[in-house]
Amino acid sequence: MRFLGVRAGPRVLIVLAFWAAAVLRADAPAVYAIRNARIVTVSGPELPKATVVVRDGLIEAVGEDVAVPVDAWPLEGEGLTVYPGLIDGLSTLGITDESALAPAAARPSSRSSVTSSPPGRPAAGPEDRPRTTSWLNAADLVRITDRRLESARSAGFTTAVTFPARGIFAGQGAVINLAAARSGGLVVASPVAQYVSFSSGSFSEFPGSLMGLTSYVRQLLLDAGYYRSAKARYEKNVRDAARPVYDRALEGVLAAPRILLPAQTRTQIARMTHFAAELNVPVVLYGVHDGYRAAGVIAKAGVPVLVSLKWPEKDREADPEDTDSLRVLELRAYASSTPHALAAAGVKFGFYSGGIERPGDILRNVRRAVDAGLDRAAAVRALTLSTAEIFGVADRLGSIERGKIANLLVTRGDLFEERMKVEYVLIDGVKYLPLPEAPPREERQ
Amino acid sequence: MRPRWFAIFCAAAASAAPVTLIRDATVLTVTKGAGKGSVLIQDGRIAALGPNLAAPAGAVVVEAAGMYLMPGIIDCHSHIAADSINESSVSVSSMVSVEDVLDPEDIAIYRALAGGVTTANILHGSANAIGGKCVVIKMRRGKPAAELLFEGARPGIKFALGENPKRRGSPSSTNPGDAAVLRYPATRMGVEDVIRQAFTEARIYQAQWQAYRSGRSAVAPRRDLKLEPLVEVLEGKRLVHAHCYRQDEILMLLRVADEFGFKIRTLQHVLEGYKVAREIAAHGAGASTFSDWWAYKIEAYDAIPYNAAIMHRKGVLVSINSDSAEVMRHLNTEAAKTMKYGGLSEEEALALITVNPARQLMIDDQVGSIEPGKAADLVLYDRHPLSNYAKVQKVFIDGQLYFDRQKDLEQRAARQARKQALLDREKQQARPSAPQTRPR
Numbered sequence: 001m002r003f004l005g006v007r008a009g010p011r012v013l014i015v016l017a018f019w020a021a022a023v024l025r026a027d028a029p030a031v032y033a034i035r036n037a038r039i040v041t042v043s044g045p046e047l048p049k050a051t052v053v054v055r056d057g058l059i060e061a062v063g064e065d066v067a068v069p070v071d072a073w074p075l076e077g078e079g080l081t082v083y084p085g086l087i088d089g090l091s092t093l094g095i096t097d098e099s100a101l102a103p104a105a106a107r108p109s110s111r112s113s114v115t116s117s118p119p120g121r122p123a124a125g126p127e128d129r130p131r132t133t134s135w136l137n138a139a140d141l142v143r144i145t146d147r148r149l150e151s152a153r154s155a156g157f158t159t160a161v162t163f164p165a166r167g168i169f170a171g172q173g174a175v176i177n178l179a180a181a182r183s184g185g186l187v188v189a190s191p192v193a194q195y196v197s198f199s200s201g202s203f204s205e206f207p208g209s210l211m212g213l214t215s216y217v218r219q220l221l222l223d224a225g226y227y228r229s230a231k232a233r234y235e236k237n238v239r240d241a242a243r244p245v246y247d248r249a250l251e252g253v254l255a256a257p258r259i260l261l262p263a264q265t266r267t268q269i270a271r272m273t274h275f276a277a278e279l280n281v282p283v284v285l286y287g288v289h290d291g292y293r294a295a296g297v298i299a300k301a302g303v304p305v306l307v308s309l310k311w312p313e314k315d316r317e318a319d320p321e322d323t324d325s326l327r328v329l330e331l332r333a334y335a336s337s338t339p340h341a342l343a344a345a346g347v348k349f350g351f352y353s354g355g356i357e358r359p360g361d362i363l364r365n366v367r368r369a370v371d372a373g374l375d376r377a378a379a380v381r382a383l384t385l386s387t388a389e390i391f392g393v394a395d396r397l398g399s400i401e402r403g404k405i406a407n408l409l410v411t412r413g414d415l416f417e418e419r420m421k422v423e424y425v426l427i428d429g430v431k432y433l434p435l436p437e438a439p440p441r442e443e444r445q
Numbered sequence: 446m447r448p449r450w451f452a453i454f455c456a457a458a459a460s461a462a463p464v465t466l467i468r469d470a471t472v473l474t475v476t477k478g479a480g481k482g483s484v485l486i487q488d489g490r491i492a493a494l495g496p497n498l499a500a501p502a503g504a505v506v507v508e509a510a511g512m513y514l515m516p517g518i519i520d521c522h523s524h525i526a527a528d529s530i531n532e533s534s535v536s537v538s539s540m541v542s543v544e545d546v547l548d549p550e551d552i553a554i555y556r557a558l559a560g561g562v563t564t565a566n567i568l569h570g571s572a573n574a575i576g577g578k579c580v581v582i583k584m585r586r587g588k589p590a591a592e593l594l595f596e597g598a599r600p601g602i603k604f605a606l607g608e609n610p611k612r613r614g615s616p617s618s619t620n621p622g623d624a625a626v627l628r629y630p631a632t633r634m635g636v637e638d639v640i641r642q643a644f645t646e647a648r649i650y651q652a653q654w655q656a657y658r659s660g661r662s663a664v665a666p667r668r669d670l671k672l673e674p675l676v677e678v679l680e681g682k683r684l685v686h687a688h689c690y691r692q693d694e695i696l697m698l699l700r701v702a703d704e705f706g707f708k709i710r711t712l713q714h715v716l717e718g719y720k721v722a723r724e725i726a727a728h729g730a731g732a733s734t735f736s737d738w739w740a741y742k743i744e745a746y747d748a749i750p751y752n753a754a755i756m757h758r759k760g761v762l763v764s765i766n767s768d769s770a771e772v773m774r775h776l777n778t779e780a781a782k783t784m785k786y787g788g789l790s791e792e793e794a795l796a797l798i799t800v801n802p803a804r805q806l807m808i809d810d811q812v813g814s815i816e817p818g819k820a821a822d823l824v825l826y827d828r829h830p831l832s833n834y835a836k837v838q839k840v841f842i843d844g845q846l847y848f849d850r851q852k853d854l855e856q857r858a859a860r861q862a863r864k865q866a867l868l869d870r871e872k873q874q875a876r877p878s879a880p881q882t883r884p885r
Binding site: 325330 | 563860
């Protein structure tokens with residue numbers, strides 16, 4: 001991971017960052033009022049000229065007739081637009097522990113200390129819980145020292161749903177704010193979901209195929225259900241039978257209220273909606289680039305989805321003589337029309353950065369979806385309230401309403417204009433300025 | 446006469462397949478002889494056939510004078526239309542299923558149609574003594590995976606004997622600790638042991654469930670996805686398709702199956718089947734083999750082109766399969782070879798790729814021959830299908846047209862134009878409109 005190279009720099013920097021954060025926090029006024037701004041509440045009508053008051057980290061009031069309280073620090077909003085802070089629906093933001101991040105397939109030799117299979121012996125079946133770290137909890141792993149938090153803030157994000165991302169059952173995600181005085185302060189809700197990836201390992205270790213992966217997910221979820229009832233039976237009468245053997249993999253699966261399953265192509269989407277109907281747990285699909293051809297299938301299944309904003313692109317290293325198949329060409333040409341198709345079909349969807357390197361590119365890619373027909377209001381909703389709803393935190397995040405967490409994005413210009421500029425964000429009612437715009441960087445190899 | 450409501454239900458179920466009359470073809474029924482005549486398709490089924498059928502009002506009429514109509518080809522051994530084939534990490538991979546990874550957009554489905562195939566048995570690979578679960582599909586191109594499944598076909602499971610399942614892993618791998626990766630078994634004896642061990646476990650598992658269902662045990666056993674399909678095999682609910690070559694391993698498997706009280710439904714490849722045809726017939730196993738494909742490894746050397754014919758004459762239910770997306774496109778030619786090598790009749794040769802595989806897959810009440818009441822899965826050739834020069838003109842599944850050679854030829858230019866437009870658009874977008882800011 002590239003940012004790790006940066007992190008390995010002088011420790012002084014980190015200390016400085018801690019200190020700076022603490023000082024900022026101490027100096028921050030507890031009450032802000034942004035007045036005369038255009039306010040996109042998302043949950044209600046857009047207010048062309050209104051005031052939003054933020055007190056002690058929560059939104060105290062929003063409206064056209066709201067007065068600026070006497071104790072508030074006034075922020076002039078003339079010419080500015082206030083949005084709910086943007087939410088990255090699926091990320092690893094805040095997690096810097098390599099063992100929870102590196103895809104297992106990328107480095108088969110380095111076995112993490114947290115994976116369950118005994119070293120030296122490949123998993124021989126589901127009972128070995130291959131590439132499973134379902135018990136890892138993003139809330140325990142996030143650190144304010146992750147430099148990516150700052151660059152994500154600079155792109156208008158105040159919140160992310162962040163996951164350990166290594167293995168098949170990678171671990172439990174948390175909704176985090178992208179700034180806090182201490183790492184624990186980042187966490188808004190946890191655990192919100194279990195991240196399942198169909199990462200391929202080696203052929204000689206179970207599961208070594210897509211069939212095996214599917215079967216493993218199915219068996220582990222069955223086992224989790226069985227484990228839950230065995231524990232309940234035991235608790236009812238501890239003297240009747242031997243206690244169930246503690247299984248951290250199943251504990252981890254049971255802890256999360258929903259699971260994330262990957263589905264990119266139409267075939268995968270149909271497959272996973274079918275699979276979701278069979279599983280005894282709510283499912284969220286992620287990826288979904290082929291969704292423009294499968295919106296009806298998703299709508300019928302009633303499954304919410306997270307659309308990756310890393311639109312498929314032609315491989316830069318590809319042989320110029322090679323021609324992709326029509327299907328691949330169509331996917332590249334039409335993937336960005338997926339959000340429009342989902343909105344038209346009434347599917348609940350959010351967005352996620354999907355490994356986009358530079359946070360500034362995230363909104364640029366949302367603009368491509370808007371160019372492909374997605375209504376701007378629907379685009380904002382997907383970046384805020386819809387994602388909050390998908391993860392069950394819409395009671396505290398995702399819109400500008402009284403009582404919600406004061407995560408706000410203040411821009412000059414509409415979010416989807418090329419010239420839009422992030423003025424600042426508020427996170428838990430604390431104001432953060434964006435990083436000065438960096439000159440275009442050289443592509444790193 | 447069927448009641449009226451039933452006809453309406455059928456029409457709805459076949460998603461309003463048109464009433465079609467295929468007129469004046471040479472109809473090769475496979476089970477009831479051949480002759481000039483017409484076939485009427487209604488509600489996705491063969492409604493009638495005979496020399497003088499009138500087209501009902503509104504029927505689509507296919508003029509087929511000079512052409513040959515035969516039942517859709519059934520391939521008893523295929524690996525198309527699936528995103529993964531082998532779960533090779535374990536010696537018993539019965540927990541995995543091809544159904545989970547069906548790919549309805551695989552181009553091989555269209556190519557199979559173009560070769561006259563309407564139904565195929567999609568098998569797990571042969572990396573394990575007991576492999577994954579299999580499904581029978583129809584080539585309903587354009588339909589989602591769930592609608593490819595052959596309704597009512599019994600599910601299957603793949604077994605494999607010999608060199609593939611005793612392959613132990615890859616010692617040449619650069620992966621550290623590879624010694625541990627080497628997998629049991631390493632011999633044919635070990636393959637037998639793996640099968641015995643698995644079915645011994647399955648019997649115990651079956652007994653646990655029986656105890657629970659009869660109330661002798663209060664707590665339901667944990668569901669084991671590996672053992673469930675093996676219990677289904679023991680109970681005759683799942684068909685075993687066993688990859689094999691040599692006579693010794695074939696006899697071994699038949700003995701083990703007899704001992705555990707289950708049946709081997711088909712022996713696949715079975716290149717030495719001609720040596721033990723009587724024993725195969727006595728067990729009741731079918732044999733699904735190649736016409737003349739062998740010598741690609743040691744266990745496949747002692748093969749002869751008369752294999753299919755000899756097994757057939759000894760009372761074995763025989764089919765010719767493809768095991769290949771390429772061979773799948775000319776199974777009619779493969780079947781024809783048994784006329785030269787073994788002297789089978791035209792009808793016997795055609796049966797090897799139609800009604801015989803249908804019987805092996807236990808779907809012959811639905812498909813496999815041209816008889817009233819069966820599904821209208823039909824192939825129209827311009828010449829006799831056992832001729833090298835025969836080309837598929839039209840393919841119907843459930844009475845719906847899924848392949849039309851003429852349409853295919855007409856659409857090629859339009860498809861090419863669509864592709865070119867996308868390529869041009871991409872080139873346009875890639876062209877830098879601003880001065881390049883990133884040094885190369």
